[in-house]
Amino acid sequence: MLPLELIRKEPDRVKRAAELKGEEAPIDEVLALDADWRRLLTEAEETKAEQNALSKHFAQTKEQALVPKLKELGERSKARMAEAEERKQKLDELLLFVPNLFHESVPVGKSEADNVVLREWGEKRDFGFEPRTHYDLGETLDIMDFERAARIAGSRFAGLKGAGARLERALVQFMLDVHTREHGYTEMQTPFLVNSDAMVGTANLPKFGDQAFRLADRDLWLVPTAEVPLTNWHGGELLDGRRLPIRYVMYSPCWRSEAGAAGKDTRGFIRLHQFSKVELVKITDEGSSLQELESLTTNAEEILRRLGLPYRVLAMCTADMGFAQYKKYDLEAWCPGLQRYLEVSSCSLFNDFQARRANLRYRPEPGAPPRFAHTINGSGLALTRTVDAVIENYQEADGSITVPEPLRPYLGGLERIA
RNA sequence: GGGGAGGUGGCUGAGUGGUCGAAAGCGCCCGCCUGCUAAGUGGGUAGGGGGUUUACGCUCCCUCGAGGGUUCGAAUCCCUCCCUUCCCGCCA
Structure with a gap:
């Protein structure tokens, strides 16, 4: 959520930013409602002030002749206030649909083709044979099962078996250990179901409800990412600024309806209704947030490096950045099997956009007025696709898979999946 | 699932119809005092919003879990919901 004050003062700037992001922004409606609301509010408050003053007088004198006047003032202020409230409510709802601004360093672009490759790491291995896809290898080795998963849950679900399941669990533990022991994150375990308020806090609602799964009989959603519970964890709180940044890491399953993704990535262990992820979340202050985004990104990259997986880092352009x-x-x-890059992490800075929605604040120092926190998150990493990358990059000519060194301790010393 | 208790500021906790945005304590901030530390001592210290102001500020309104209601007037009385906690039941 953007501050109303900003929209009031610089509506054109907000409109322009939305346009470059390819988002709609109901700025004119917001401005009209804002003007209406403030006019009605002033009227209501003036009447209320008159009523309060007279009521105080009445408390002392008990002058019964004042009662009708008091009653009338009360009714009038209540009616005005109700009108004002009605506008304010609509205004608040609309504000949830105004997209965030973007930082000046973000490349302006029209599509994903305009994203900028910032750096590349690692050598793409020369196999000396035609590398196979993870789903080909996975089914041959009987460590991935798509058919049976579909039988019990439908398409876009997958199952892991034996060494496949263990490989994913090893990756989870490896990632959690690196982030907690070396990068200063605190491991969390939160509910995997969250209410609508939490979904609004991270901006998954009201605009993107069709991307998530909701329980039919109550107000609970399956988390589309651990970002939702973690970013909202301190929602409504006033944190001690001296104790920031807060760094959380959490393993969780994630559920996404993938509405609108029909036909995309339908094969393999790539785009599923349920997948696993180790998520990094930081809650920090204004001054440090840009830098904290950089270090979070580096923290996620470290996992890829240790696993020896070639990767690249992209700066997302305005059009590909999201609301x-x-x-x-x-x-x-x-x-190498798919002959393409797979997104395994998306590291984002939200400034105070989510914090305003979640009412997440901090006091920079004792006595200073509260400010909205800045929130950052990124996968560290998405398990599903990391499993794919490991399988494809470490495959051998005979169809077996060499286990990357750092994972072996987590697999009881296992060196090869065959 | 059944029954009891409770949700008040950064924290603990008083307050049962007006003079209460709210005692006291802790914490924090500013001063005084004290070789240092500790202690003592005086004062200050909730959040949000509107108007006004270059600004400091001034002023008004709202907020005691959330939402309704009663009343001239609600932290206080009534209703609904949420949450916490205790006892019973069930259970991994």
């Missing part, structure tokens, strides 16, 4: 992000990097791992 709530202020600045965003994608990490893409090279998958």
Whole structure:
């Protein structure tokens, strides 16, 4: 959510930013409602002030002749206030549909083709044979099962078996260990179901409800990412600014309806209704947030490096950035079987956009007025696709898979999946 | 699922119809005092919004879990919901 004050003062700037992001922004409606609301509010408050003063007088004198006047003032202020409230409510609802601005460093672009490759790491391996896809290898080795998953849940679900399941679990533990022991994150475990308020806090609602799964009989959603519970974890709180940044890491399953993705990535372990992820979330202050985005991105990259997976880092352009992000990097791992890069992490800075929605504030120092926090998140990494990248990059000519060194301790010393 | 208790500022916790945005304590801030530390001592210290102001500020309104209601007037009385906690039941 953007501050109303900003929209009032610089409506054109907000409109322009929305346009470059390819988002609609109901700025004119917001401005009209804002003017209406303030006019009615002033009227209501003036009447209320008169009533309060007279009521105070009445409390002392008990002058019964004042009662009708008091009653009338009360009714009038209540009626005006109700009108004002009605506008304010509409205004607040609309504000949830105004997209975030973006940082000046974000490349302006029209499509994903305008994203900028910032750096590439690792050598793409020369196999000396035609590398196979992870789903080909996975089914041959009997460590991935798409058919049976579809039988019990439908398409876009997958199952892992034996060494496949263990490989994913090893990756989870490896990632959690690196982030908690070396990068200063605190491991969390939160509910995987969250209410609508939490979804609004991270801006998954009201605009993107069709991307998530909701329980039919109550106000609960399956988390589309651990970003939702973690970013909202301190929602409504006033944090001690001296204790920022807060760094959380959490493993969770994620559920997404993938509405609108029909036909995309239908094969393999790539785009599923349920996948696993190790998520990094930071809650920080204004001054440090840009820098904290950089370090979070580096933290996620570190996992790819240790696993020896070639990858590249993209600066997302305005058009590819999304409604709530202020600045965003994608990490893409090279998958030689698929002959393409797969997004394994998306690291974003939201500024105070989410914090305003979640009412997440901090006091910079004792006595200072509260400010909205800045929030950052990124995968560290998405498990599903990291499994793919490991399988494809570490495959051998005979169809077996060499286990990357750092994972072996987590697999009881296992060196090869065959 | 059944029954009891409770949700008040950064925290603990008083307050049962007006003079209460709210005692006291802790914490924090500013001063005084004290070789240092600790202690003592005086004062200050909730959040949000509107108007006005270059600004400091001034002023008004709202907020005691959320939303309704009663009343001239609600932290206080009534209703609904949410949450916490205790006892019973069930259970991994």
